[in-house]
Amino acid sequence: MPAKFEPAAARCTLFSALIKAARQFGKATPILEDQERTPLSYGRLIIASLVLGEKIAAFTRRGETVGVLLPSVMGVGVVVFGLNAFGRVAALLNFTAGTKNLRSAVRTGQIHTILTSRRFIDNAKLDDVVAALANTTTGDGSKVRIVYLEELRKTISGADKLKGAVKAAIAGRVHARHSLGPEAPAVVLFTSGTEGAPKGVVLTNINLVSNAYQIIAHASGFFSSKDVVLNPLPVFHCFGLTAAMLMPIFNGMRTVLYPSPLHYKQVPKLIRETRATVLFATDTFLQGYIRAADPGDLDTVRFAVAGAERVKDATRTLWARTGTTILEGYGATECSPVICCNLPHSNRSGSVGPVLQGMDVRLDPVEGIHDGGRLMVSGPNVMAGYLFAEEPGKIVPPKDGWHDTGDICLLGEDRFVVIQGRAKRFAKIGGEMVSLAAVEAMAASIWPGANHVVVSLPDQKKGEQLVLVTEQPDAERGALQVRARQDGYPELWLPRAVLVVANIPVLGSGKVDYAATAELARTMRSLI
Numbered sequence: 001m002p003a004k005f006e007p008a009a010a011r012c013t014l015f016s017a018l019i020k021a022a023r024q025f026g027k028a029t030p031i032l033e034d035q036e037r038t039p040l041s042y043g044r045l046i047i048a049s050l051v052l053g054e055k056i057a058a059f060t061r062r063g064e065t066v067g068v069l070l071p072s073v074m075g076v077g078v079v080v081f082g083l084n085a086f087g088r089v090a091a092l093l094n095f096t097a098g099t100k101n102l103r104s105a106v107r108t109g110q111i112h113t114i115l116t117s118r119r120f121i122d123n124a125k126l127d128d129v130v131a132a133l134a135n136t137t138t139g140d141g142s143k144v145r146i147v148y149l150e151e152l153r154k155t156i157s158g159a160d161k162l163k164g165a166v167k168a169a170i171a172g173r174v175h176a177r178h179s180l181g182p183e184a185p186a187v188v189l190f191t192s193g194t195e196g197a198p199k200g201v202v203l204t205n206i207n208l209v210s211n212a213y214q215i216i217a218h219a220s221g222f223f224s225s226k227d228v229v230l231n232p233l234p235v236f237h238c239f240g241l242t243a244a245m246l247m248p249i250f251n252g253m254r255t256v257l258y259p260s261p262l263h264y265k266q267v268p269k270l271i272r273e274t275r276a277t278v279l280f281a282t283d284t285f286l287q288g289y290i291r292a293a294d295p296g297d298l299d300t301v302r303f304a305v306a307g308a309e310r311v312k313d314a315t316r317t318l319w320a321r322t323g324t325t326i327l328e329g330y331g332a333t334e335c336s337p338v339i340c341c342n343l344p345h346s347n348r349s350g351s352v353g354p355v356l357q358g359m360d361v362r363l364d365p366v367e368g369i370h371d372g373g374r375l376m377v378s379g380p381n382v383m384a385g386y387l388f389a390e391e392p393g394k395i396v397p398p399k400d401g402w403h404d405t406g407d408i409c410l411l412g413e414d415r416f417v418v419i420q421g422r423a424k425r426f427a428k429i430g431g432e433m434v435s436l437a438a439v440e441a442m443a444a445s446i447w448p449g450a451n452h453v454v455v456s457l458p459d460q461k462k463g464e465q466l467v468l469v470t471e472q473p474d475a476e477r478g479a480l481q482v483r484a485r486q487d488g489y490p491e492l493w494l495p496r497a498v499l500v501v502a503n504i505p506v507l508g509s510g511k512v513d514y515a516a517t518a519e520l521a522r523t524m525r526s527l528i
Contacts, residue, residue: 003220005357007380010210011182015049015085015175017209017250022046025225025252032249034074034257035270045078046171051164053082055152059145060113062087063180065188067106067114067144069093069133071124071259075149076235077245079115084186084205085171087178091188092236095124096507097198099132104197105190106136106144110393118148120259139392182206185384185395189238189333200387201333202395203238210380211336212247214356222303222344223278225252230276230301232258232267232285238337239307243329244280253278261285268293275300279324282308283315284451284506286326290318298322305341307331308511310419310437314448316349328352330419334403335359336381340417348416355415363411364404372420375409378402408435427456427464439466439493446483447472451504454495455518457525467521468495475500499524 012020025031027043040048056079060066066088070076083090091109093102106114114133121130136144167174186205190198216223229248233240248255256274258267261281268289271279279301281289286304301324306315311328319326329341330352339361342353355361358380363373378401385397398404410418421437436454443452450472459465468475477498484494501524505516 003217005214005217007210007358010213010380011206012209013084013175013179013182013205014186014208014246015081015179016172016182017212017246018042018046018049018081019171019175021250021252029225029252030254031252032074032077032255032257033274034072035259035266036074037273038074039254040074040078043168045081047161047164047168048078049081049085050167050171050174051082051156051160052078052149052152053085053088054164055155055160056082056088056115056147057086057178059147060088062178063089063184064113065089065091065109065111065185067091067093067109067111069095069114069116069120069126069130070149070235071095071120072231072233072235072240072245072257073120073259074257075117077249077255077257079149080187080235080241085175085178087180087184089180089185089188091190091200092241094190094234094236095126095129096234097190099129101190101198102129102133103136104389105200106133107138108190108198108387108389108392109188109200110139111144112138112140112142113145113147115147115149115152118150180205182209187241188387189236189241191333197389199389201238202384202387203336204384207336207381207383208242208246209250210358211242211338211356212250214358214381215243215247215338215341216251218341218356219343223248223251223253227253227277227302228274228300229253229255229278229280230258230267230271230274231255231280232261232263233280233282234261237308238333239280239331242336243305243307243331243338248278262288264288264292268297271301272297272299277302279304281306282511283311284309284512286311286315286319287451290315290322298324303327303344305329307338307341312444312448313349314444317448330417332377332403332405334383334398335377335379335405336383338381339375339377339405340415351416351418353416355417361411361415361417362402363409366408369408369420372408372410372418375405375407375411375417376402377405427466434466434493436466439468439495442483442487442493443468443470443472443475443480445487446479447475450475453504453512453514453517455514455521457518457522459496465497466493466495467525468498469504469517469521470498470500471502471504473500497525 022042033039231244331337
């Protein structure tokens with residue numbers, strides 16, 4: 001039986017939840033590290049957060065939104081907790097989003113200061129991006145200030161560290177003097193901006209702590225403080241922030257961060273070195289790791305928790321050889337993010353698992369969809385609201401506290417959810433609604449070892465036409481026609497064209513970049 005989620009226990013700040021975990025699991029317990037392999041204990045993490053947080057507080061205002069442009073390394077955890085300890089809001093910026101989207105995010109979030117690392121900027125070759133951000137004008141007419149953590153650390157003296165150690169002994173009281181309170185914003189995350197200017201998602205302390213505790217309750221009996229988590233996901237993506245960093249820290253699970261999920265050879269090696277037992281990733285990344293790993297690299301991984309995209313049967317088959325169980329889940333940034341997830345004893349392929357405790361869900365009807373409906377979610381994990389580019393700084397809350405996920409789902413009496421596809425990923429062809437995800441599943445049944453994306457392009461006769469973009473070198477439309485006849489798929493499901501590409505575009509979060517894929521399909525079709 002899962003533990004019970006207690007909403008009252010989650011009515012605290014991120015820093016308060018860190019203090020609580022330190023008391024529960026011991027201040028000397030190693031809890032956070034990265035590829036440098038110099039772990040911080042709970043006690044040292046609290047001290048580091050207080051010392052760095054006080055330095056940042058000296059040039060920022062209480063309640064100010066401070067930009068954070070960092071990869072998944074130990075320092076990002078210190079920055080997030082340090083900002084929270086002193087009543088600042090962390091705006092986690094997607095450094096893969098491009099200069100235009102980053103500048104838009106800075107204006108939308110009214111960000112005056114960005115914290116980053118010179119080493120990171122040099123390694124990632126982001127000098128031009130940082131220069132553009134430094135030249136961005138915010139609402140009051142001032143330019144954005146770029147602060148490098150390396151320079152900030154040089155100002156930390158032995159006396160500062162001693163003072164931090166003293167304050168750590170009374171960390172709760174120190175935090176209480178600066179805290180914005182549990183209901184205040186804790187972080188701001190930004191959408192990818194593939195369908196317009198990025199919008200900010202404002203998540204409160206209660207949102208994030210609630211979701212972390214909901215996951216802990218949901219997975220009780222399977223996750224424990226004996227587990228070691230490997231998190232290669234970026235923290236500007238809520239899956240990497242809450243599920244793969246905050247949750248394990250609050251649950252006593254040693255958490256190892258890695259700066260890029262795209263390093264397919266290095267991640268398996270780090271899993272072997274750290275003896276990680278739980279891995280958080282997307283299907284795309286899981287495929288990359290299992291194919292690049294040497295024998296024995298992944299043997300310690302008990303569970304791979306997958307989200308952000310559908311897990312393919314081929315991926316499950318590959319990982320089953322290592323003895324790893326893939327637990328597919330589902331979420332939305334606006335829900336902090338986890339909404340549901342499979343568990344080892346009830347792991348249903350094709351489903352994303354049961355809804356976590358503490359959430360209410362419903363299906364709203366959608367015209368043209370006969371089975372299922374649009375999934376709506378409410379609960380303590382649902383965001384405070386959006387920030388829009390048209391009204392920077394103004395939080396627009398979800399209507400009546402319900403978040404519209406935009407996903408068409410089936411919902412069973414046991415609260416298990418099956419995703420049928422994004423509402424935006426349905427095409428209307430000849431008056432019928434066709435799920436692009438269902439057509440992708442048909443392609444995957446023929447070529448299970450490759451990635452496939454179906455896009456919808458304008459069609460003069462039928463309104464829309466389907467095009468399959470695939471990484472399968474020998475894919476051709478005839479095989480789809482044969483499978484459609486064999487399995488009784490409707491004629492409308494057949495893509496008009498099959499386009500073979502070397503790599504399907506993906507976002508920094510690991511999700512398929514549908515906008516870029518559709519543009520690629522349009523370009524290739526025009527050349528045929």
